[in-house]
Amino acid sequence: MKSKIKFFKEYTQQPGVKISLVLSILSSFILIIALIGKNFLLRQLDSFGALSLIIEFIYGTVLTFLILRKKDKYLHLVPFLILNWFIGCFCTNTIIPIFENLSVWVYLITFAFCLSNFFIYRDVKEKYISKISYFINGLSFTLILYFAVYLIPIIHYSFIGMLALGLGFYGLVPAIVLVLHSYIILGFFQKNKKHFLSFIAGFSILLISLAGFAFKLNAESNKISQNTITQSFENNDDLPNYIKVSQNLKPNFFNEILLKKDVVYIGSENFFLFEGFNSFGSKEFNEKKLHNPFINIAYFFCKDINLNYDDRINILKSNFDKRLETEEQLWSGEDLFTKNIKEDIKIYPNSRLAYTELTIDIACDKESWQDKEAIYSFQLPEGSVATSLSLWVNGIERKGVLTTKEKAANAYKQIVGVENRDPSLMQWKEGNKVVVRIFPINIKMPRTFKCGFTTPLKVEDNLMKYQSLSIKGPSIASAETLSRIQIVGNTKIETSKDFELNNNYFINKSKGLDRWEATIPLNKNRIQDSFVWKNKVYEVKDIQKTTIPFKPSEVILDLNSNWTTQEIKSLLHLSQKKFYVIIDKKKQIINKENFESIQLQFKNLHYSLLPLYKLNKNTLIVTKSGTFSANFEELEDSNYLKKIKSRTKQQYLKVINMSAEINPFWQTIKEQKYVHFYQTSFKNTLQLIEKNQFVLFQSEKKSINIEPANISIKENPKKPSSKSTGSNHIYRMYAFGKVLEEQIKIQNDTLAQNQYTTLAKDANIVTPISSLIVLETDADYKNNGIEKNIDTLGNATINNDGSVPEPHEWLLIIIGLTTLFFYYQRSKKQTN
CATH class of the missing domain: 2.60.40.1730 (tricorn interacting facor f3 domain)
Structure with missing residues (x-):
């Protein structure tokens, strides 16, 4: 330890080291402040980058002159020169964003390169320090090479920019360092070949890692490209082009990176064209844009997935649960x-x-x-x-x-x-x-x-x-x-x-x-909870399920990657039953002889969008849902959804879901009553199909079913004996069920929309037709045409979940409070 301290003291005694050390620390500090200012939108810190550039320009010019004039005396300061050049580059990038937002590791690797130069140029004799220095130098040298190649398209601008306080010079720094460092380090390799082995080991590990990453990324790209409409002879005008990709894409680290090209990650279509982000669409994606050299190089060697900006975002929404990131944001949410x-x-x-x-x-x-x-x-x-x-x-x-x-x-x-x-x-x-x-x-x-x-x-x-x-x-x-x-x-x-x-x-x-x-x-x-509200009583009862005879006109197996071979076999072994699958919008029989080849066609399909409107009346669909899919919002402008809405209900379809999960598509189909939907186990599914049966949940006009809880809530006229034995949440759930149940009618009927908006206001519930908003003043509500809710349940609270008193109950409360007040006043006078 003492020898290292002594070595450091000796090093600082050499000409120019102390001043270079102080200026390097000061410049690094200024760079960090400038980066904080850029990342956190602190406009008052923008000038710090310019301050560093002035220091770097003066220091760099003077030091370059000294090294060229007295090489033997000042050559040991070359590592300081390279370090400060790169600090200048990064400071310039905060003012003129050539590289957009660089990943943090880019700064750290560049600093590691500069730090290793101090040991290499000093020709440190310690074996392990020397090996580690050359290894790190080889590893980080690839980044310097990337900078130099990436900046080739703006070299001519750099020469012009050198006239403006030397700013353009920083566009040439990577190329200058590449040439200078290569010349110096080749001299060290000639003296000691072991240094070359350490350097090439670091360089090779990075290249091998990059090659492996690019190979995997390209393999995922090929999988995605195979499922685009333009790469097949399928013709499906009903669905958007991206849907087939989405259906066949199992989310993973690599295909997320591919989808985020030009959405989050910088990825030039042509590596030698300085373009940055070059894809735009109508949708926004609220995630910080990054320039990651490792990913950008891999993009260059990777086949493009041939999806436009909006399609990529739609897939990120459905397959990667990125719907929050695509919400319209009026102001930044960073920090x-x-x-x-x-x-x-x-x-x-x-x-x-x-x-x-x-x-x-x-x-x-x-x-x-x-x-x-x-x-x-x-x-x-x-x-x-x-x-x-x-x-x-x-x-x-x-x-x-x-x-x-x-x-x-x-x-x-x-x-x-x-x-x-x-x-x-x-x-x-x-x-x-x-x-x-x-x-x-x-x-x-x-x-x-x-x-x-x-x-x-x-x-x-x-x-x-x-x-x-x-x-x-x-x-x-x-x-x-x-x-x-x-x-x-x-x-x-x-x-x-x-x-x-x-x-x-x-x-x-x-x-x-x-x-x-x-x-x-x-x-x-037996459940008998109830809630009284406005001359009505809302009673909670056990849900009534009925097993009805049902011989379907046909049975469609909605196959996807969630199905097991054993499940398909078990269904096909049911006696005297015919089963079909839908392939390319056409119905095809599936049996014991061909099911293996048919199953192969569905092995990568993670969710389906069956043409429900084309199926025969009284068809039974057997599905096994996963957790993700496109939803109605993403399909809004498609012919497929228009046909679902206009032609499905009259088909009287029945669906059995063998999974405990339900994806967004089937969830909406179920909620809006396009089909009769029953969720159960695989064992029960086999029994129902074998016996030609189906389970229906009984429902009446003034009742709603809450299937997860196995309850129903029914509205009845209030009787003298009616009492609130439960919470007001009973009525809120009833109102929500009614709004969802009638959603199709609401969309096409202004009168119905007004009726159910009033119901939502009465129960104070957020629905497809209603929202809750808080404004700063009462005048804000008036100015925006929003009436405050009167005589409604109002906002739910954790401590007040009972009923609101009826008029005669209010009278009794007032009489009681008045009596207590007079009793209190009388007691107070007697005490005095």
Whole structure:
């Protein structure tokens, strides 16, 4: 250790080392500040890059002159010269973004190259230090080579730019360093061939890694290209071109990189053309754009997947759950993080319902001239509905007001985009998703919002299961999370996360918001919970299932990659049954003789989009759903969806799903009653087909079924004996079920739309036709034509879930309070 300190002291005593060391540290510090300013949009730090360039220009010019004039005396300063040249390059990049946003590892590898030069040019004799230095130098030298080649198209601009404070010189630095370093290091190789072996080992490892990565990326590219319409003789005018790619694409690391070309990652179509991002579309993708040299080189050796910008984004949405990233964002959400989460759950075992209230603190960790907009996406269990929204404005909680989705969206855009003031918006999205937006947020003004969701308890065997909500939003992983469970009634509970019993509540403290679940024994007594509202009573009953005789006109096996060979065999062994599959929109028989060859055609199909409108009436479809697919929103402009909406219901199709999962496409088909849909096990599927039976859930005009909880909710006239024995969430679930059930009618009937918007307002629920919005002042609601909700359930809360008193009940309450007041006043006078 002493010898190394001595070596360092001796080195610093050489001419120019101390001043070079000080200037290098100062320039590095300035570069870091400039990068922070660029990454975090701190405009007041923009000038730091220019300051460093002035220092680098003076230092570089003087040092170059000294080295050329007195080579023997100042040659040891060449590593400092190279280091400061690259610092100048990166500072120039903050002003003129030649490389857009470089990955962090690029700066680290470049610094490693410069650092290794100090040991190599000094010709350090220590064996291990020498080997490591040459190895690192060889590894990092490939990056210098990349810089030099990438900048070839702007060499002529660099020469012109040298007239402006030498800025253009930095476009030539990689090429100059490449030539200079190659000349110097070749001299060292001639003296010691072992140095060459260490250098070439580092260089080769990087090239081999790059070749392997490019090979794998190209293999994935070929798979994708094989499934594009232009690479086949299929003719399907009903579906968008990208759908076939999406259906046959199993998400992985490599095909995500391919899809993000020109969306997230810089990828020039021609490596020698300086173009940067050169694909544009109507859709936006809210993810930071990056220049990653490793990926860019691999793109150059990789076949293009021949998908346009919008198609790539649609596949990222459906296959990679990137729908939040494609939400329209009026302001940047960079630098935001979720600071605290309070997760409050109230479970109603008798109603098989639960209410989850999430209070979330959002903060910004960097100063910025620009206010930030936070967007959160909540993935809800099947059948769930959003029932409350609050935003704290000037320290006061302001509750959301429910209105039509169009009015809410227009008001939010007006206030955020034009007036730049406080709103929050909660919107319904397909696939059991809800999106919440909050604005503005900055380093001096963190925000707090609260949202609530009513969810059914999923019934499995003799248990009821509560499933936590999945959240995507600004940096949730490090949030401080406080979770609490309270149960109405005396019921045992088991959780997959450790909760401690404290004052009759189950409490847990953790980081982030991991998925967890709680199980409760199923109450086998008959359900009789009810809720009274506006001369109606809403009663919770056990769902009524009926097994009916059903001999289908034909049975279609909706094959995909989720099916096993044994499942297909078992079905085909059913006696006197004929089965068909749909291949290229044509029906084809499948039997014991040909099923293996047919199954091969579906091995890479991860979800299907059957032409339901072309199937015979009373057809039975047997499917096994996965978790992802395109949804109605992404198919909105397609002929396929138009035909689904106009020609499917009259076919009276029945569907059995053998999977515990359901993808967004089938979820919407089920919710909007295009088919009769039944989800069960494979064993039950075999029995139903063998016996020519189907299971229907009985439903009446004024009732809705909540299948996950095995309950139905029915509306009846109120009787004198009617009482609210359950929570107001019963009515909210009824209203949500009715809106979803009538959605097709709503889309085509203005009168129906008004009727069900009124129902949604009454129950204060977020639906396909209604949204919750919080505005800063009452005047904001008036200016945007939004009426505050009167005589409705209002926002759900964790502590107030009972009924709103009827008029005669209000009278009794007033009389009671008045009596108490006079009694208090009389007692006070007697005391005095």
